[in-house]
Amino acid sequence: GVSLSIRMRSIAPGAARWPDEICAPSKAGPVGDDAANISGVWLLSTKDGNKQLTDVGRGLDRYLRAVGVPPSLHGLFRGTLFSKKGLVIMHEDEDLTLVFDTVTGRHKQVFIVDGRTREIPTIGGTRTPFTCTSDDYGRIRVSSDRPSNLPKGARIVQTWQLLGKFLKCTAEVEKPGGVVAHEFYYRREAPKKSRKGPQKISHK
Numbered sequence: 001g002v003s004l005s006i007r008m009r010s011i012a013p014g015a016a017r018w019p020d021e022i023c024a025p026s027k028a029g030p031v032g033d034d035a036a037n038i039s040g041v042w043l044l045s046t047k048d049g050n051k052q053l054t055d056v057g058r059g060l061d062r063y064l065r066a067v068g069v070p071p072s073l074h075g076l077f078r079g080t081l082f083s084k085k086g087l088v089i090m091h092e093d094e095d096l097t098l099v100f101d102t103v104t105g106r107h108k109q110v111f112i113v114d115g116r117t118r119e120i121p122t123i124g125g126t127r128t129p130f131t132c133t134s135d136d137y138g139r140i141r142v143s144s145d146r147p148s149n150l151p152k153g154a155r156i157v158q159t160w161q162l163l164g165k166f167l168k169c170t171a172e173v174e175k176p177g178g179v180v181a182h183e184f185y186y187r188r189e190a191p192k193k194s195r196k197g198p199q200k201i202s203h204k
Contacts (some may be wrong), residue, residue, distance in 0.1 A: 037091060038089050038091060038160070038162060038167055039089055039090055039091045039092075040088075040089060040188050040189070041085075041086040041087070041088050041188065041189040042086055042087045042088075042089065042167050042186035042187065042188060042189065043084075043086045043087075043186060043187055043188075043189055044056075044081050044082060044087075044184065044185070044186055045166060045185045045186055045187045046185075048166070053166070053183075053185040054183065054184050054185045055182070055183075056078055056081065059182055060074075060078065060182060061074055062180060062182070063171065063173070063180055063181075063182035064077060066173040066175070066180035067147070067150070067156065067173055068149040068150060076103055077103070080101050080102065080103055083100075083101035085101060085106070086189055087099070087100050087186060088100070094112050094113050094114050095110065095111075095112060096110065096111045096112070096113060096132075097109075097110050097111075098110075098111070102123055104123065107123050109121075111130065111132050111142075112132065113132040113133065113134050113140060114132070115131065115132070115133045116131070117129050117130065117131040117145075118130060118131075126148065128144060128146070128147070128148070129144070129145060129146055130142060130143070130144055131143045131145070137161070138161065138162060139159055139160065139161040140159070140160040140161075141157065141158070141159050141160075142157065142158045142159075142160075143155060143156070143157045144156045144157075150173075150175065151175055151176060153175070153176050154173070154174060154175045154176070155173075155174045156171070156172070156173055156174070157171075157172045157174065158170065158171045158172070159172075165187060165188070166185050166186065166187055167185070167186040167187075167188075168183060168184070168185050168186075169183070169184040169185075169186075170182075170183050171183075171184065
């Protein structure tokens, strides 16, 4: 999950975050099932064939405004979402490590999914309370109940879940006046093919 006119916070669950308060951990799927575990490298996905997935246009702008990102910074944030390094998630037992790009560089945050509220340091050094829970369906819910730069009583909630070949994060900004939600989709980074030269034929 950044300091200009607003305090550095982490915003989208993606390869890049702005502000880092919304940066959420993820752990979906039963432990031990590689196909259902979200550990790995994930890249933002905008389409699946003709189907629209992550909206990086007006829908994203609406979400960024809701979390307090100035319009002049929307383009900068949008660009970091497409980092080729991707969103790296490492999950072992209840420990979750999230590594992602921000406008200030690569950043790592570590979470524990056990339902307890803990203060996690953000990119700017501010400690922010997070509560992380999971359910029997493998979904992870991350709640930030006191995000800075938002009105009193506002809350930011992210729900992560595996949907087939995609990892989906539903990010919701809850304010006294209503809720603004946005969906982020990710696909696993394809394994890199090893480049092998032609086999040499030995002549005896």
